Structure formats: structure tokens, C-alpha cells
Amino acid sequence: MDDEMDQYSQLSKEFDRVGLTDLFEGISVAGDRFYVVERLFASGKVNQEYRGLLRLLYLGESVAQVNLKPFFELIQLLADAGIVILEDGIVNSTGLVLNRYRGVWIVADAPQSNPKRYFGPDSLGLARRLSPRPGKKGLDLCAGSGIQSLIMAAGGMTVTSVEINAETCATNVLNAKLNGLDGAIQTVQGNLYEKLEPDGKYDYIVANPPLVPIPNGLEYPFVGDGGFDGCRVSNEIVEKLPVYLSDDGTALMVGMMACADNDSLDAVSLVQAIMNSDLSGTMSLLGYDEIYPCSSLVEGVAWSAYLANPTRWTSVDEAIDEIYELYRNDHTVGVYYYVLRLRKNDPLDQGLKIIDNSNKKPCSEAWLI
Structure with missing residues (x-):
């Protein structure tokens, strides 16, 4: 050793x-x-x-x-x-490349269509917002290669880093060792909370879940599939947050959520899950992608799906056409990029406040106004 x-x-x-x-x-x-x-x-x-x-x-x-x-x-x-x-x-x-961000090294997959040891714009969207709390306990869900865990541990926290994929877990451990932080980070292979002690409490829970809204009927690389509205895994995280979050703790999450024609944001499953929980906080909307045949979101999802499964379509243009129709079948008209901050309900500050800074415009970069 x-x-x-x-x-x-x-x-x-x-x-x-x-x-x-x-x-x-x-x-x-x-x-x-x-x-x-x-x-x-x-x-x-x-x-x-x-x-x-x-x-x-x-x-x-x-x-x-x-x-x-x-x-x-x-x-x-x-x-x-x-x-x-x-x-x-x-x-x-x-197949690995080096990255340097906020004073830590992060080894992750080289650019490819279906990365498992992932480090991308959503990773940065969450990592740039972290505020480590020295001496406190952190929980990093859907940790991937571990950038959030590394930043928290480098800031003086003890961190439990949870990732479901075995290969990615190994890279998570490698990154902790590379930064001399393996003594402060416990890497756990499992699905969200399943391997945690039922009475465990954490002061800072962060998550970068699979978040891309993928229309029904489309097979998509596992790492990004957030379900038809982008909120499938986020909803699972929110459901048990009150159990694992300390009384004065904070949860921080980035994500994307699809909205349907004529529906208000109150109809989105994640918003409903929070409103029906013992949590309160803010959801800041930072950008918006409209769904149309050549929109950046449709093209991005089509390219990823095509490269991961090239035998399904004769060309990427055919994939774009089909995926756009699948979004239409789900009545999806647009997708918001959000940052979510939650805590246990305070009698003086209950419910979820949605702050729309997007003005229905794309982000300048992912999760940046």
C-alpha cells in the first residue's frame, strides 16, 4: 500500500x-x-x-x-x-485522458460516442458551483469519475462517492489516489442510496445524474439517459433526500427537464416530486433548447444514438428525422437546463421557488446563462 x-x-x-x-x-x-x-x-x-x-x-x-x-x-x-x-x-x-480543474486532476474517457468514465459539460456545470465545507460529510451520487468528490475532499470534507458502473468506479479510485485524496474519499459501487447505511446523514449531497431527455422508443447510451423528461434518476434522488440529508444540510444538482406543449412547469415530474416532499429550495433555469428537426438537442441526441447503434439507421439524417418524430410523439416542445438547490423544509421557507433566467434562450455554455 x-x-x-x-x-x-x-x-x-x-x-x-x-x-x-x-x-x-x-x-x-x-x-x-x-x-x-x-x-x-x-x-x-x-x-x-x-x-x-x-x-x-x-x-x-x-x-x-x-x-x-x-x-x-x-x-x-x-x-x-x-x-x-x-x-x-x-x-x-x-482510452483515458487527463483534465485539470479547480486544482485537481481528473482522469476520464477520451472523446467517444458512448463514454462510461465520463467528464463533460454537465460535470463542469456542477463542479464550478461546489462550495466545500471543511470538516463536514459529503455524498456524491452518480459520481462518475469523481470530479465532485475530489473538489469536496480537497476542500476538507470526508466524501462517500457512489457510482453504479464498475469500470467507472475503478477510475474514480484512481483519481482519488492521483490527487492524494483516497483517505478522504470512500468509493462505493451501487445504485444511488442502496449501499448506504439507512441512518447515515450527510451535510452536502451533490448529484450529476443521467439527465438527457430521451424520447420513448429510443435506445440511448446508458450514461446520459434521463428518461423521456430527463428526470427519471433525479426523481429517485429527490425521493430519499430527506432521509439522508442532515437537518442543516444542502443538496445541489444539475439537470435538464423536458416540457410538453401547453403544460406549465408545475406539471414536470421533478417539480411535482419536490413539491410533494419535505424539501424546499430553488430551481434556477439557465437555458432552453427548443425541439425542432435541426435543433442542437435533437442533432446531439441523434449523433450519439447513431454512433452507438449505427445499424439502426442508414444515415445520421435518418436518425435525426426519427428522433424528432419520437419527441413529437411525447409532446416535447423544449428542454430547460437547471440548477437545483434543496434543503429540508423550514417553516419560514417552504416549497420550491422556480427562477427563470433563461428567457427561452440557449445557454452560452451548458449551465451558464
Whole structure:
């Protein structure tokens, strides 16, 4: 165990020593990673000897070992940690890439159509809003690769990090070790609350659940499927929040929710679940995507579904047409992006306050006005 801890400590120190930490601190983790690198290289930024390292660790591309000669010790440590593979003079990615956000390293899947070790815009939407509470207990539901858990633990909290997928759990543990935070994070493989002690209480519960509204009749990659209104898993989380949230605790969640034609937001299942619970708080609406044939949401869902199951359609255009019709069959006219903050009911502050800052306009970035 001590040898393993020393291995990850050496790797973190080597990141600092070769300048990788500061390089990654200066590169955006949002948006198209290939475009980010192309723009950096085209503008003449990034020292020449670091370009192969960026292709390997930021994009997940294979790079000739000779082009990484200045980083021999780093590459060996990465190989020992299972992040890269050395083979016949080539350094290959294991499908993982590095990210740096809010002072922590996060290893996650390289860009692909159906990531399981996920780190995306919704991850950032939640992570940027976290306010760690030193000395308090945190619970991270649908934790994925663990960015929320890492930020809370780095802020002095003890965290239970819950993730259902075994492969993703292993990456969650890797990230805790890489940041020297495995002593503060307990990673649990399970579905939401099922593996938790029934009388456990947490001061800060955060969740980034599967949240994409997927119309009935469409098979969609597991990691993002939030049910037809986007609220399927969020509703399950809300149902038991009063049991696990401490009396002065707070819950924080990001999500998307579909709205039907002529329906008010009060008809959305998540809003109803909160109104019927012992919880109060705010739901801030930050953006809105209208459903029409070439809307960004329809195209995004169609591309993901097509790449995950290319034999179902002859082209992505056919997928777009069918998926739009499926949304119409569900009477979905638009989708809101929201941030939800909840606490146990206070006699002076009951119910859910919905704050619409979207003005029926898209987000500038996901979960940003």
C-alpha cells in the first residue's frame, strides 16, 4: 500500500516538475478538445516538445516514444499507473485522458460516442458551483469519475462517492489516489442510496445524474439517459433526500427537464416530486433548447444514438428525422437546463421557488446563462 501511495505521489510531483500541471491549468476543459488543440498549435502556442504530450494526454492519441524523449520518467510513471501503454516504440493511450480543474486532476474517457468514465459539460456545470465545507460529510451520487468528490475532499470534507458502473468506479479510485485524496474519499459501487447505511446523514449531497431527455422508443447510451423528461434518476434522488440529508444540510444538482406543449412547469415530474416532499429550495433555469428537426438537442441526441447503434439507421439524417418524430410523439416542445438547490423544509421557507433566467434562450455554455 505504501509503495502504491508513493507511486501516485511521484506521478503528481512529476506533473509539477515537468510543467504539465501549469500547462493543463491553462487549457480549457470545455468544448471540443480537438479544436482547442488545433487552435493552440495554429497560433504557435505551446512549446514544441510538449505537443506530443498534449496529443497523448489531452486527446488520447498514440505518439512515438522518440517524440516524448524529454518526458521518459513521466511516461514510465503513467504506464505504471495504467494510464498509458508502451509498445514497440509507441506510447498508446488506454482510452483515458487527463483534465485539470479547480486544482485537481481528473482522469476520464477520451472523446467517444458512448463514454462510461465520463467528464463533460454537465460535470463542469456542477463542479464550478461546489462550495466545500471543511470538516463536514459529503455524498456524491452518480459520481462518475469523481470530479465532485475530489473538489469536496480537497476542500476538507470526508466524501462517500457512489457510482453504479464498475469500470467507472475503478477510475474514480484512481483519481482519488492521483490527487492524494483516497483517505478522504470512500468509493462505493451501487445504485444511488442502496449501499448506504439507512441512518447515515450527510451535510452536502451533490448529484450529476443521467439527465438527457430521451424520447420513448429510443435506445440511448446508458450514461446520459434521463428518461423521456430527463428526470427519471433525479426523481429517485429527490425521493430519499430527506432521509439522508442532515437537518442543516444542502443538496445541489444539475439537470435538464423536458416540457410538453401547453403544460406549465408545475406539471414536470421533478417539480411535482419536490413539491410533494419535505424539501424546499430553488430551481434556477439557465437555458432552453427548443425541439425542432435541426435543433442542437435533437442533432446531439441523434449523433450519439447513431454512433452507438449505427445499424439502426442508414444515415445520421435518418436518425435525426426519427428522433424528432419520437419527441413529437411525447409532446416535447423544449428542454430547460437547471440548477437545483434543496434543503429540508423550514417553516419560514417552504416549497420550491422556480427562477427563470433563461428567457427561452440557449445557454452560452451548458449551465451558464
